[in-house]
Amino acid sequence: MKVAEISCPSCGATHDVHNPGVITVVCEYCGNAVYWDQEKIRNVGKQSTLPEGFSRLYRGATGTLLNKRFVVLGRVRYSFGRGFWDEWFVEMQDGSIAWLTEDNHEFVLETRETDVQVPSFDSLKASARIVARNIPFFIEEVGQAECIGVEGDLPIPMQVGETYSFADAASPDGRYSLGIEYDEDPPTVFFGHWLKYASITMDDEGEDW
């Protein structure tokens, strides 16, 4: 069942939207992005094409995440200067949505955290301590993120070139992560837990490469 049908203003290709949470679509044929709000559809323009085949995940991949079926709808890639990381937007079998952050082939399942007081970006430094859900976290990295590519369907308006300050923290037992995005006030905080390889099973693992 589709909730919308988007016609690409650049190439005319049609795109079916199935999840009601999606508000941005990147045309898989020409790379042009559109997003819509309650008033109208806005054309964002052509986006960078992201290379595929270098991850377990890809747009349109299906599999099982923590014993629940999922499909990958889209991806945002951020550069932090010395490298990049991907944020995969996935739809679960019940229609709920989730973000999987991939950094150096490790995945973190993230959920938004609203009840955490975080320090201002200017006062952050490596190894600073933050507590969330009664778990201590230590800042591992502080930097500037720049969106360098988007693809597929996304639940946020996003385009290449957007920047924000960020901080990544980890719990000392290596089980949880805390991502802070200084994109609005107060900052957006994501609580995540690192997934073991076996927590994700792909329908097509692609072990032969």
Add this chain to the structure above:
Amino acid sequence: MDKERFGLNQGRPRPPYQPQDIHCPGCGAGLTVKDEQARMVVCEYCGKHLDVSLEEKTVLGQGPERKWEFPLKIGDSFRYKGARYEIIARQAFIEDNDYTEVTREYLLYNPRRGTLYLSEYGGSYDLAWDTHVMPTTSPFNLSRGSTLETHDGRKWVALESGEYELAFVDGSLPWVAKVGDRSRYVDFADKGGANERFDVQWTANEVEYSSGISLTLEQVRQATSKPELGQGVVRRRSEDVVKTRRWYMILLLFCVAVLAFNGIMALYCMFSGRQVLEQTFTPAQLTEEVLSEPFPVSSDGNVIMVEATAISMTNAWMALDLALVKDAETVVHVFDEDIQYYQGSEGGESWSEGSREVTSYIEVPAAGNYRVLLHAVSAPGETPSATNAQHGVRIRVTDGVRLPHFYVVLTILTIIVFFISLVLYGNWRKQEE
């Protein structure tokens, strides 16, 4: 139904893995970059180090002249947990500018699983991967044999620490490496003896933790499908630090246990037996000869303890002759004791020397009633000789005591062994392999 409701039926086949093709800006040669995350590539033709993180590739510099031997090549496969990895970079690290102390590290890559690190030192191999688990205490400045706990509840023993210097690199890396880069490290092994590793590496700006396992040569041969790997290479014998530390701990704990046992036994000996006589003798009695009251010895071969205390004797000496007399007529044992006790003060500090009390142990051959025959002379310290006693003596006899000498000697020996072990352990910890 769920599949129809949302996008679960919108799947598509996996897109193929296609390495990136680039051209060396130094020599124009075509190069293949396997890892999408690569930031640095070493041109296999001209040896230039390239920055490939941007669309426009730039030359960072020329690699070193010196060529390094690696038993494994770029592109060799390595199978781990059913997945094929490929060697995409090689690095050689030296320590203390010693080119014979080389650790070779291979970066293993799988586009679905990420990177692993295979390192080889002296023919021994370790496989490692990054971890987010942190130590509960500072891992820096730990020496060999020190212990460390990580936040996942694991306990580790420090194997060695030092400073690596990058001497050579080729292939492609997800970071920019410069020959001459230095980083300090501490390597740990599982305290319980499991075949697992925990490593800490740090530079001025960054601390990295990794977990791993050690591999046998045979395991590496199987993983690389190279049965000839390592043939003709003399493997350096490396010390099993965990085992050595465990032996030291066992030795030290054994010494402590022996000390505790000896202490208890010595105390038991001191307080064993039954007091059968306590009698005080005046100086006049001692000047003559005097027999004590009779006392019983309960069994043949019993050891009795005779304690003699000179009463109120200060800065004086006493020569005490004693004899053990059976049934008031048969002398069975003759012995003597010198008692000296001096005290004073000098420069505001008081001092004392000698003791007013002496103790003798006598093995009595047969049970029966006994007495102690006493004779003594005593005099102030500066007097060289005396003909009578100027001090009284109190005698205590305890029957059925156990001799503490064995335990005292053993205690002294154990203390010596304990301190020697402690010194050896301290020296061992300071030594690097």
